[in-house]
Amino acid sequence: MLRRLIAIATATILFSSSLTLAQSKKPKPPDKFPPNPLEITTPDPLSPRSPKDQQPLTLQERQKLEPALDALNQEAAAKLQAGEPEAAFEIWNRELRLRRFFGSLAEVQALSRVGAIAWNQNNGEEVQYITQRLQAIQKQTQSEKKTAPIDLELWRSLGQAYQNVRSSKPAIEAYNQVLLVVRQQKDPIALVETLQTIGELHLSWFDYPKAAPIYEELLSLATSLSDRANEVIYLQRLAYIYEQTNQPQQSLNVLNKLAEIYVNDNNLTKIPQLKLAIASDYESLAKKDPKLLLEAFKNYQEAYTTAWQLQQFVPAGEALQKLIALYRSQGQTDEALQASQILVQTQAQAANFYGMMQAYDQIGQLYLERKEFPQALTAFQKGLKLAQQLKHEEAYFTEQIEKLSKTNF
Structure with missing residues (x-):
């Protein structure tokens, strides 16, 4: 027994000592990411000179290096086509390192090209390497801006490259630099193109507050x-933005302008959905100003009327459902019943049997509120016939009918 206790004590001491030793010699944590292959400085056989030599390439050096790099690009593309993505990006990285000799613009354009391929191939590491290199070029370009005029083509290329690797924030920063210059140059075409790009970038990242002023x-x-064509597009974009940001007054301003354009252009097919939104x-807005409910009623009615005339029975049904809900909220049961009867006809025209079934249920509930039980029973019986055809909600309608059958009318 004593020997066993000594053995246990010795083992405990040895384990504690080894644990202490292990803790005192903690292994160094591995690098979070491997080194960026675009920053490798090992001399390349194709290098015309040392990478530290900042002098522009001579015509002879350019004529020798450019076709060699084009050949590397083609070789990498062939490797990717053959199902060897690792080998392909290794070659592309070599090409990208050598593109630096041609200056920032050529390098950014090459990074943009390979970045798009990396993104499409779901190569996260390569996308990260390219993004890091783009950021380094942007930082350098930003510092040079203080002493040299802004290089518009370079900033545009940076913006496009960031877009290709789905890096929205730096892309917007790059295009904002372009925006500064085109405003100064008073170039209306370039201004519109740049604003469009920035607006689309904000929308793609659901940044509606920044997209709105653009x-x-x-x-x-x-x-x-x-x-007129672009006016309509921008109004539609703004309507969407204000809807997403729950700004009904701003949305109304935009939708009313759209409605005016559609009416002037005799494009009535767009009116029903537009009136629904209005x-x-x-x-x-009527939640704060109840007087505006009249405008809501008016526009739902116009949405229904126009949709019916155009034989757009789906939006016509939607407008009626909204009207019925509004009538009921105001205690206008007669009007709600009348609209519900019209809704049955509208859903029949749309061959929407599920919608007809729901309409009959609604009629039944409204008659129940008025304690008009025979009419409620008739509505639920019609609803049951449709439910049986659809094999849906049969138990519900059967239950309603059974309850009414037990009532003394």
Whole structure:
């Protein structure tokens, strides 16, 4: 027994000592990421000179190196096509290192090209390497800006390269540099193109508050140039932005302008959905100003009327459903019933049997509120027939009918 206790004690001491030793000699944590292959400085057989030599290439050096790099690009593309992505990007990285000799613009354009391929191949490491290199070039270009004029083509290429690797924030920073210059140059075409790019980038990242002023400016420019096509596009973008940011008043302003354009252009097919959106905005605003409910009613009615005339039965049904909900919220049961009867016909025209079934349920509930039980029973029976055809909600309608059958009318 004593020997066993001694053995246990000895083992405990040895384990504690080894643990202490292990803790005192902690292994160094591995690098989070391997070194960026675009920063390798090992001399390359194709290098015309040392990378530290900042002098521009001579014509002879350029004529010798350029076709060699084009050949590397083609070789890498062939490797990728053959199912060897690792070998392909190894060759592309070599090409990208050598592209530095041609200056920042050529390098950024090459990084942009390979970055797009890396993103499409879901190569996260390569995308990261290229992004890091783009950031280094941007930082250098930013510092040079203080002593030299802004290189528009370089900043545009940087913006495009960042887009290709889905790096939105630095892409917007790059295009903002372009925006500064085109504003100064008073170049309307370049201004519109740059604003469009920035607006799309903000939208792609759901940054609606920053997208709104961009599209407001684009709308103002399109209006001043009588550019009707783009005016409509920007209004649609703004309507979407204000809907997403829950700004009904701003949304109304935009939607009313759109409605005016569609009416003037006799493009009535767009009106029903537009009127639905306008009515919804008035309904939201009516929570603070109840008088605006009249405008909501009016626009839902116009949405229904126009949709019916155009035989757009789906939006017609949607407008009626909104009207019914609004009537019920105001205690206008007669009007809600009348609209519900019309809704049955509308859903029948749309061959929407599920919608018809729901409409009959709604009619039944409204008659129940008025304690008009025979009419409620008839509505639920019609709903049950549709439910049986659809094999849906049969138990619900059966239950409603059974309850009414036990009622003394």
